[in-house]
Amino acid sequence: MSDFAFQMHQVAKQYPHFQLQNIDLQLPNGGIMGLIGPNGAGKSTLIRILMGLIAADKGTTEVLGHNMPNHQALAKVNIGFVSEDMRLYKNATLQWHMDFIQRIYPEQWNQKYAVSLLSKFDLISEQKIKGMSHGQRVKSSILLMLARQPKLLIFDEPTTGLDPVARKEVLNEMMVVLNDEDRSILFSSHNTQDVEQLSDQITFIDRGEIVSSDDKESFIENWRRIRLHADSPLTISVDQHVKEVINQGRNTTLIMHQFNESMLRQWTQQGAVVKGVEYMSLEEIFVAEVEAKRSGVAA
Amino acid sequence: MDPYLVLSQKDGRPMYLQIMEQIKSLVAQGEWHAGEKVPSIRELAVASKVSVITVKRAYQELEREGVLLTQPGVGSFVAKNDExxxxxxxxxxxxxxxxxxxxxxxxxxxxxxxxxxxxxxxxxxxxxxxx
Structure with missing residues (x-):
């Protein structure tokens, strides 16, 4: 067994109006990776390549030790996938779906776990899908996936459209999966707060390329917002560390990458007073990283 | 030992600092005793709904500060220091x-x-x- 849930090397996929390129990405077993990117960044294309649903033009993709898409049948037994637009049969009950999945995965299906999820997710197995709310349908899809205990769980926007209570139920259950060190999760989300709380690794993707991929603590540690106050205007220009300068009269705000305290001296020597050195939220970091990449300044 | 910590997303500080602070106050208040085994990184992460790497970072910093001791393959313990x-x-x-x-x-x-x-x-x- 490989040490990685998945590994992608130099993966590329060309479409008429979009290309995914230079994708190098790996997730160690037992890890959870959050994938963040604007709409159309290539998150779904990347996920589909991982699932073996589409073949890349270039590069290699290995999932749970199996080459994709050539050996996808072997890998898929242990991959679980849930997306927002997952289709369930409207006229069938959740119980019918549970029986159906159990017949496909008789070895993997855990009936006891499935029943416990029914109550955790506040679902009624005898209810037909067409009578369910959006949140109940999403939770039903997640139940059907979790109960067959895949090794790699892929969630495409798992919390989109869920109310706060349902969102918490889903996020909690995702963490419970990680109790088992051999199971890994990849999830894409617009909600950077979810990603920030749960992820070990975070990957930012924009315009078909990976902007950056690192462990979460490094991301948070690398960026700071500096607030300076000076009576005479400061001359600060964008460089390797200063990624953005916002001047508002006597106040200057800087967005800084790989900050350390000694960098403040250059401005205090110009007569500036440091009003604050603040951590940034993952959302702010994401925007800063994307802007730095788009403007061609290596972050 | 209940491995549950309550963390706030609105706190503004990195989550690992919040974890460190809460563990330190558990030790200071005598909830976690000297020499006692503490929850594994993964247990604490799952129970507190934060990522494994965040708890790992907190444990590493707490080791550096002499609050926790980690024996590879065995687990982490509150340092044996009555002070x-x-x-x-x-x-x-x-x-x-x-x-x-x-x-x-x-x-x-x-x-x-x-x-x-x-x-x-x-x-x-x-x-x-x-x-």
Missing amino acids: LGDQIMKQEIDKHLSKAWAQAKSFGLSLDELMARLKILATNNKGVKDE
Whole structure:
């Protein structure tokens, strides 16, 4: 067994109006990776390549030790996938779906776990899908996936459209999966707060390329917002560390990458007073990283 | 030992600092005893709904500060040091007092004046309770 849930090397996929390129990405077993990117960044294309649903033009993709898409049948037994637009049969009950999945995965299906999820997710197995709310349908899809205990769980926007209570139920259950060190999760989300709380690794993707991929603590540690106050205007220009300068009269705000305290001296020597050195939220970091990449300044 | 910590996303500080602070206060208050085994990184992460790497970072920093000891393959323990709770408490208090002293200086207050303020607060229950 490989040490990685998945590994992608130099993966590329060309479409008429979009290309995914230079994708190098790996997730160690037992890890959870959050994938963040604007709409159309290539998150779904990347996920589909991982699932073996589409073949890349270039590069290699290995999932749970199996080459994709050539050996996808072997890998898929242990991959679980849930997306927002997952289709369930409207006229069938959740119980019918549970029986159906159990017949496909008789070895993997855990009936006891499935029943416990029914109550955790506040679902009624005898209810037909067409009578369910959006949140109940999403939770039903997640139940059907979790109960067959895949090794790699892929969630495409798992919390989109869920109310706060349902969102918490889903996020909690995702963490419970990680109790088992051999199971890994990849999830894409617009909600950077979810990603920030749960992820070990975070990957930012924009315009078909990976902007950056690192462990979460490094991301948070690398960026700071500096607030300076000076009576005479400061001359600060964008460089390797200063990624953005916002001047508002006597106040200057800087967005800084790989900050350390000694960098403040250059401005205090110009007569500036440091009003604050603040951590940034993952959302702010994401925007800063994307802007730095788009403007061609290596972050 | 209940491995459950309560973390806030609105706190503004990195999550690992919140974890460190809560563990330190558990030790200082004697909830986690010297030499006692603490939850594994993964257990604590799952119970507190934060990522494994965040808890790992907190444990590493706590090891550096001498609060926890990790034996590879065995687990992590509260350091065997009976003074530990006391030390943490003093550190915490000092942190707040240094801040108060810095603030007092910036307002031009002398040390005696600050002490006098503290005395007034301490004798006035309401002021202390509300911090």
